[in-house]
Amino acid sequence: MDVRRLKMLLELSRLGSMHEVADEIGTTTSTVSQAIAALARDVGTALIEPDGRRVRLTPAGHRLAEHAVTILAAVDAARLDLDPDAEPIGVVRVAGFATAIRRSLMPVIDDLRHVHPGIEVRVREHEPPEALASLARDDVDLALVYDYNLAPASWRSDHDTTALWEVEWGLGMPTSEPRAPLATFADRDWIVNSRHTADEEVLRTLASMAGFTPRVVHRVDALELVDDLILAGHGLALLPRGRTSRRGVTVRPLTDPTVRLRGYAATRRGRDRWPPLRALLNRLPQV
Structure with missing residues (x-):
């Protein structure tokens, strides 16, 4: 249903005259009459009936006019919601x-x-x-x-997408272990994310460049639990640098290439x- 026709029907229910509706909204009586007739065809039932020299709404017309109040209010609200100059709500x-x-x-x-x-x-x-x-x-x-x-x-x-920030990632390992090339840890167990595969892809890329295939044993989401597993000697993992890890866990930098997580x-x-x-x-x- 055309909302302009609904508005005319609502005005007709209030004013009771097509001529007065035409004056109210700045159009012709013929345009109002044609709009009401088209609306009646849309809904498949008569909306007005003669009342002397005027017209009145049928019971179906009154019901549709009641609906029109809610419909037109919703349309106005939607327009306001999408108006770039309006207060966002x-x-x-x-x-x-x-x-x-x-x-x-x-x-x-x-x-x-x-x-x-x-x-x-x-x-x-x-x-x-x-x-x-x-x-x-x-x-x-x-x-x-x-x-x-x-x-x-x-x-x-x-x-x-909007780029927000980047964070360098490194190799999470026990502080007691010395810094060494990644290939040194080829025989170690590894920990990756349980809810996403991206860090595992990075790990496998780095390992491939270092000449080995990582043995992924643990899949964990919480970084604090990753720290615990590293500290207990159950594996190594990629972790963000700059984050405060558990005492005894160090995140050593990776170079050639570096690893950066990018937020969007x-x-x-x-x-x-x-x-x-x-x-x-x-x-x-x-x-």
Whole structure:
């Protein structure tokens, strides 16, 4: 149903005259009559009936006019919601990995709430595959995700992405062990992420360059548990440098090549023009 015709029907229910409706909305009586007739054809029932020299709404016309109040209000709300010059209002749903939520999102939520009190941010903690799947289903509006310079992600070409920051990664090992070339650890057990394959791809790339195939034994999500396993002598792992690890665990730098994790904000194509999402994206620190 054409919302312009619904507006004319609503005005007719209020004014009771097509001539008065035409004057109210700045058109001709003929245009109003044709619009009401077209609306009647759309819904498949008569909406008006003669009432002397005037017309009145049929019972079906009255019911549709009642619906029109809600429908037109929803249309106005949608237009306002999408108006780039309007005060942004809405719920922004964010899925992301824990580091990005702490580093990029949490520092800006309070400022966003202060400047735009009509925006609410809701957070879900997910690794990139989970976050991107939620984004594809339209369950979230923004995904905070990552890849590595040695394992660039294919999803970047399918989304609008904003580079946020980079973190160097190194080799997590017991502090008591001396620094040595990666090939020195060819016979050791290795620990990788249980919810994403990117760090395992990086590990296998580095190991291949060093001339060995890593024996992946443990798959763990929590970095604190990775520290515990390293400290107990159950394996080595790639870990972010600059992070405070367990005492007795050291993250030694990797060179030739270096390893860098790259954080991104990803949205579905064209969705970043939605004012509440744009207001959040504009506040995220970027590279």
